[in-house]
Amino acid sequence: MPEWLRKQLMRAFLGKDRRQIRLLNDCWFVYKEKSNSKGFY
Numbered sequence: 001m002p003e004w005l006r007k008q009l010m011r012a013f014l015g016k017d018r019r020q021i022r023l024l025n026d027c028w029f030v031y032k033e034k035s036n037s038k039g040f041y
Helices: 003-015 018-040
Strands: none
Touching (some): 003 018
């Protein structure tokens, strides 16, 4: 997980910002899918 994403997630968890947590979680899954599929193109 990139450092910038980790920091933002920690800030969202500490602030109990559910909307931000959900958004960052979605970003992480999209990022992970893109990095996994790079080898298949």
